[in-house]
Amino acid sequence: xxxxxxxxxxxxxxxxxxxxxxxxxxxxxxxxxxxxxxxxxxxxxxxxxxxxxxxxxxxxxxxxxxxxxxxxxxxxxxxxxxxxxxxxxxxxxxxxxxxxxxxxxxxxxxxxxxxxxxxxxxxxxxxxxxxxxxxxxxxxxxxxxxxxxxxxxxxxxxxxxxxxxxxxxxxxxxxxxxxxxxxxxxxxxxxxxxxxxxxxxxxxxxxxxxxxxxxxxxxxxxxxxxxxxxxxxxxxxxxxxxxxxxxxxxxxxxxxxxxxxxxxxxxxxxxxxxxxxxxxxxxxxxxxxxxxxxxxxxxxxxxxxxxxxxxxxxxxxxxxxxxxxxxxxxxxxxxxxxxxxxxx
Numbered sequence: 001x002x003x004x005x006x007x008x009x010x011x012x013x014x015x016x017x018x019x020x021x022x023x024x025x026x027x028x029x030x031x032x033x034x035x036x037x038x039x040x041x042x043x044x045x046x047x048x049x050x051x052x053x054x055x056x057x058x059x060x061x062x063x064x065x066x067x068x069x070x071x072x073x074x075x076x077x078x079x080x081x082x083x084x085x086x087x088x089x090x091x092x093x094x095x096x097x098x099x100x101x102x103x104x105x106x107x108x109x110x111x112x113x114x115x116x117x118x119x120x121x122x123x124x125x126x127x128x129x130x131x132x133x134x135x136x137x138x139x140x141x142x143x144x145x146x147x148x149x150x151x152x153x154x155x156x157x158x159x160x161x162x163x164x165x166x167x168x169x170x171x172x173x174x175x176x177x178x179x180x181x182x183x184x185x186x187x188x189x190x191x192x193x194x195x196x197x198x199x200x201x202x203x204x205x206x207x208x209x210x211x212x213x214x215x216x217x218x219x220x221x222x223x224x225x226x227x228x229x230x231x232x233x234x235x236x237x238x239x240x241x242x243x244x245x246x247x248x249x250x251x252x253x254x255x256x257x258x259x260x261x262x263x264x265x266x267x268x269x270x271x272x273x274x275x276x277x278x279x280x281x282x283x284x285x286x287x288x289x290x291x292x293x294x295x296x297x298x299x300x301x302x303x304x305x306x307x308x309x310x311x312x313x314x315x316x317x318x319x320x321x322x323x324x325x326x327x328x329x330x331x332x333x334x335x336x337x338x339x340x341x342x343x344x
Contacts, residue, residue, distance in 0.1 A: 133274025
């Protein structure tokens with residue numbers, strides 16, 4: 001299939017800004033998958049079926065995330081539109097796990113116990129995948145089968161943020177760590193807070209700043225932890241720190257790590273995070289397991305480093321972070337998407 005002649009739509013729920021940029025890069029229309037079922041149908045599986053049946057016809061649906069995937073699969077079965085999954089969330093990673101959480105009780109049950117059926121559907125009806133990281137590609141492959149083409153295209157830092165963070169001078173001589181994100185369990189901020197007493201056993205003056213709205217104030221009961229909450233300017237959150245921490249239990253490719261790197265902060269990330277590929281480029285010791293003990297060891301080891309060594313890692317982080325600009329990453333996505341279509 002030729003991208004230049006195909007009619008393409010991105011089926012979305014709440015599009016990530018970078019994903020909206022991906023859609024623009026391939027000339028795709030943005031289509032909210034929820035916009036076609038009447039209110040009385042509700043917001044569960046019946047609504048997904050109706051939305052899939054009534055969605056406008058396109059040659060290709062690029063589907064952002066797991067929730068719109070149900071509607072897209074209905075459309076694929078009934079109308080034959082090609083389905084390319086943009087794997088950027090952790091829905092497929094959690095298949096078969098006791099803690100799988102779908103958008104409804106039925107979907108949670110299917111996700112926990114219906115993995116063989118989901119894989120059978122994926123093998124037959126998901127035509128291709130663009131994953132936001134190699135990590136995401138790895139856990140998507142068993143769901144879509146060996147024949148479906150999978151390409152990787154990383155997201156990017158939004159242009160205004162990218163420009164602002166390029167001027168940040170982090171406090172590399174201090175022992176301050178920062179993490180940025182929503183208070184969702186998969187982000188693992190609770191693991192980092194639990195790790196902090198271990199960090200302070202080796203570095204009693206070490207501080208942790210938790211940035212993002214909704215984090216519990218109880219985190220501040222742990223010595224050295226400050227909950228800063230929402231900040232208007234990300235530069236103000238990153239500048240006082242010497243290291244960034246992404247303690248996620250699972251994360252496909254968090255842009256917050258790219259933002260920290262752009263600001264010159266080396267990132268300590270878990271090996272269940274897609275940006276582990278970027279941290280390893282800087283220094284393999286920056287990749288840790290998603291446990292309090294391992295996270296504490298990674299942060300404390302970084303604080304053990306001499307100032308000159310921290311500056312060397314900071315320079316590497318900033319150099320790598322500078323490659324996640326919008327123009328180059330949109331172009332890379334367009335090329336990845338084109339390769340997927342050509343393989344169909």
